Amino acid sequence: MISRSRMRTCFCSASGQILQGYAAREFAKQGVKPGELAVISKEAVAPYERPALSKGYLFPQNAARLPGFHVCVGSGGERQLPEWYTEKGIELILSTEIVKADLSTKTLTSAAGATFTYEILLIATGSSVIKLTDFGTQGADSNNILYLREIDDADKLVAAIQAKKGGKAVVIGGGYIGLEISAALKINDFDVTMVFPEPWCMPRLFTADIAAFYEAYYTNKGVKILKGTLAVGFDANANGDVTAVKLKDGTVLEADIVVVGVGARPLTTLFKGQVAEEKGGIKTDAFFETSVPGVYAIGDVATFPLKMYNELRRVEHVDHSRKSAEQAVKAIKGKESGESVPEYDYLPYFYSRSFDLGWQFYGDNVGETILFGDSDPASSKPKFGSYWIKDGKVLGAFLEGGSPDENKAIAKVAKTQPPVASIEELKKEGLQFASKI
Template sequence: MHSDPATTTSRCLLLARIYPSPLLPSSQIAPSQRAFIPSAAWLTLSAAGMASEKHFKYIILGGGVSAGYAAREFAQQGVKPGELAIISKEAVAPYERPALSKGYLFPQNAARLPGFHVCVGSGGQRLLPEWYSETGIELILSTEIVKADLASKTLSSATGATFTYEILLIATGSSVIKLTDFGTQGADSNNILYLREIDDADKLVAAIQAKKGGKAVVVGGGYIGLELSAVLKINDLDVTMVFPEPWCMPRLFTADIAAFYEGYYTNKGVKIVKGTLAVGFDADANGDVTAVKLKDGTVLEADIVVVGVGGRPLTTLFKGQVAEEKGGIKTDAFFETSVPGVYAVGDVATFPLKMYNELRRVEHVDHSRKSAEQAVKAIKGKESGESVAEYDYLPYFYSRSFDLAWQFYGDNVGDAILFGDSDPSSAKPKFGSYWIKDGKVLGAFLEGGTADEVKAIAKVAKAQPPVADIEELKEGLQFASKI
């Protein structure tokens, strides 16, 4: 039998308040946890061996972007105190992850928590750790789940605690692909860094400070590589980007679009080495990286190496227990998986993308927010008998670096038509691209647009207007304004 969540929580709280634990002095509890008494109380009790199982009606596994937006939606839908817990291996309450490769690394006025807790990234209320306690949502931080048994609805943590639930929301996101995974020689040297979580960003900040004016090599030419190269340059490091493809960000950019960014970065002093791979690293006697060896024989000196070569959705806990598709956990249009009562959102979900009548997995922050809200609406809708519309998502992705900002909507398939001023030396470059397939415009990209212009290209990607003469698209934003 499961214990009643509210009773267990209040009993824990009471005990923790009356008997401060000799095992866990408050100085040993992270500040973020100290701000939230219930999880500290839980840690105290589990360390003392007094309680090893907790039951919640709803558990969100993962404490990232989706988790935060799901919590807000649960609160809006009237979740009762003690019904919902978020379990996260991170030590802080959910925050807007994209800040880590942007403002968090600025040399001045850097973004720091609590400034970018969710939901500020979409212009919403900032959910501070206190918000969770005031709302009766239990934040169980610094807790990694190492086993999930969907049949018995039980999650087990690395420290042996168990959590049972009625409804589970999987929001575990992605992990970075490491060069050590491929056995790349020297890849375990010090100062070869990755970026996914706030702890990684802190390591990067420390390395930037320790290696002032030094040389940084960024391995990978995707959006993380581009954003990190820019911010390392802003920190006055000597930056070289290395990637094997013929141009940067090939999954989205055409050669024309990439030429602009590569030109702009070069003008800013970032060196770009294309068409080759990092195959090994040299280190000094302390184990600190000193050089990156490339496949073409080049050796680049390096004080810091940052690797951004992609991510993998974190689905391993559920292997064999739930249907998978395209590398993610397969869901319906309400983000329910093949196991009733188990939902998957954000980076891990492979869901029906209604507009394209296709199952897709999307690793973008906008989708993580919206999928989380949709899943919670569906969960609460099932309980109340209210119907919820199917998820109808328009893919949206953005990036910012230096003084640049681009947005993309839709699908980058078919022929691409460039418009506008894409000269990297222009004082105010503004350009874009449409993608056209089978006579319809399916995707739209814009660099340097105003809020209204961005809205206009989003409308194009959503409406998928037919175009008889491809020349029409060269009108650029004027074309969008007619839709």
């Protein structure tokens, strides 16, 4: 058992590939002495921008590879290579899984038996993918049934893409991961079928109108979409490689690769019974401090007060993971110096990119919706959007194909929540409504 000297601040477990990088940057900005800060990660590489894994990482040409997308390049910041951490006196402890956390003795234990003590802990364990083996789906442990969360998963997917070139791929799940991976597989010349049980793709955010555009666009690209059914089993050959996906409606789809994107669960098990939880995550205040003083939770695992909506929420998006990391570090440093830090006041923001498309969403997707702009999937440059209106105010805004200025304009709409006199007028004005705010 290795015993580490007492560290001032320790990011527990990878502290989120993204978070650890962004939080480390904030610590470095605010001043950190050598030996005061350690980042512990199960992954073997320095913090990177996870969204690249389902986008550029899977391209057949000029694919994104590390060190190209270490944080903080995703938000236009400096690319933090491993040397960056050394220069700043931050210890990067990689390939180290924490298997036990004792918040009463402030001790973490790794799978290899090393112990780490800390004064301040930032929990940023993120999420783990939900696997079909979790539900006991028949044949779900066959080879080439793949998932995507970490860089090792992405490497397995890239290897399968190369091994099964031009083959048949089935993507299970119609969320943004399913959509992005289907596009990537199509670009790699696979015969792609998407399967999901809901009536349309991305139902947690997309309206039927928005989804109709993406489904038609994907269909035009040659992606087949099967809705309203699910995978109930898999066939495999003598080597254990998947050969077919059996669907609930009786359909059998041949498959060389299956990629499953059916959601993720926040990784909170290490801390169960030791911190207050809410809505599936670790409950925090507006500074991301948990019910245990000196223990902070950020990113996907945090259930925090979303000030704008006066409600506790958990958000699984990269922008929040970056900003919550910065907020927690400011709060930790503020406590030290006695300087007050404003409460976290977050405007939910989420984006996705696939094929030549790219959308952004800001705010809350509640209430009545309107669609505006050119949502013809056959257009050479489709540009359309939606507003969500509740109690006479615009609370959410979505835009496909927007310029940086147009995206900024819809963000402002979601932030300021302007009143709407006439829904008909709003529909006619479309993007112009945003540019006037």
